[in-house]
Amino acid sequence: MKIIGRILTLIGIALLFGCSNPASNDQPNSDQQTAVPGKEGSETKKSFNETVKVLKELGVISKSEHPEKPDTMPQYDDENPTGISIFRTGLENKDMSNLDMQRTFFLRSEIKDCSFKYTYLSGSNLCWNDFIKVDFSGADLSNADLRASIYDSVYFTGTNLAGADLRRSSFEECDFTLANMSGTKLTHDIAEGLNLSAEQIRQIDWQKNDGEEPLGG
Numbered sequence: 001m002k003i004i005g006r007i008l009t010l011i012g013i014a015l016l017f018g019c020s021n022p023a024s025n026d027q028p029n030s031d032q033q034t035a036v037p038g039k040e041g042s043e044t045k046k047s048f049n050e051t052v053k054v055l056k057e058l059g060v061i062s063k064s065e066h067p068e069k070p071d072t073m074p075q076y077d078d079e080n081p082t083g084i085s086i087f088r089t090g091l092e093n094k095d096m097s098n099l100d101m102q103r104t105f106f107l108r109s110e111i112k113d114c115s116f117k118y119t120y121l122s123g124s125n126l127c128w129n130d131f132i133k134v135d136f137s138g139a140d141l142s143n144a145d146l147r148a149s150i151y152d153s154v155y156f157t158g159t160n161l162a163g164a165d166l167r168r169s170s171f172e173e174c175d176f177t178l179a180n181m182s183g184t185k186l187t188h189d190i191a192e193g194l195n196l197s198a199e200q201i202r203q204i205d206w207q208k209n210d211g212e213e214p215l216g217g
Contacts, residue, residue, distance in 0.1 A: 044098050045118065051099040052084070058094050060086065073123045073145065074105035076216035081105065097135075107216050122160075127214040142180075147214050166190065168210050176200065185211075 046054060048069050055061045061084060070083040084104040091109065097117035104124040111131045118138040126146045135155045143163040151171045158178045165185040171194055181200040187207050196204075 045120075046099050048100045048102075051101060054099060055084065055096070058096070060091060060094060060096070069100075070103045073103055073143075074125050076107065076125075076127075076214075086111075128216050145214065147211075148217060165211075167207060168213065 052061070052065075052067060056063050056065075061067070067084045068082045070081075074081055074083050074085070084101055086104065086106045086109050088108045090112070091114055092112045094114045097115045097119055099116075099119045101116075101124065102120045102122050104121060106124065106126045106129050109129050111129060111134055113133045115135045116139050117135050119136075120140045121136075121144055122140045122142045124141070124144045126141075126144060127148045130150045130152070131154050132150075132152045133154070134151075136159045137155045137157040138159065140160045141156075141164050142160045144161075144165075146164055146166050146169055148168040151169060151174050153173045154171070154175075156174060156176045156179045159176075160180045161184045162180050162182040163184065167185055167187055167190065169190065171190070174194065176194055176196055179200065181196070181203040183205045184203065185207050186204050187210060191201075191204070
């Protein structure tokens with residue numbers, strides 16, 4: 001009986017300390033935290049104002065420019081454009097990763113050997129440009145207009161292309177591995193050379209024709 005009594009006492013002490021342990025399940029365990037898929041660069045992503053500062057330091061936009069993030073996708077015929085604009089220029093060897101460049105206007109420019117990894121570019125207008133050896137891995141290009149441009153050796157690995165329009169463009173040696181193609185607008189003619197997965201093919205919003213030519217050409 002004495003042995004049983006001692007065992008019960010030890011069990012009671014263990015339960016008492018277990019309830020008062022600060023490392024109980026009510027406290028978050030940092031070792032159990034997991035990364036959010038597709039957000040590997042989110043910890044260092046710049047705000048829009050910080051992005052403007054970075055782009056000025058890189059010489060992408062002039063120091064006299066003071067862009068503001070527009071509410072809608074920028075267009076060629078906008079009377080009073082307010083957002084970031086990359087127009088009739090050449091960019092080479094620029095690291096523009098982890099930035100907030102939502103609704104940026106690109107037109108008649110050559111972008112070469114540049115990185116936009118994990119950058120927000122949703123709602124941007126990328127028509128009528130040449131993108132050569134550009135890395136969009138992990139970037140957000142959802143609802144962007146990518147029509148009528150040349151994409152040569154471009155990485156779209158893990159890129160969010162949901163709702164984006166890729167018609168009238170050419171793609172040479174591009175990588176779409178794990179890209180989100182949900183609602184992406186494409187024609188079968190263009191998709192033939194893209195090496196897409198069966199899941200991506202099911203996700204695409206297939207178009208019967210190329211649609212109207214975008215402005216600015």
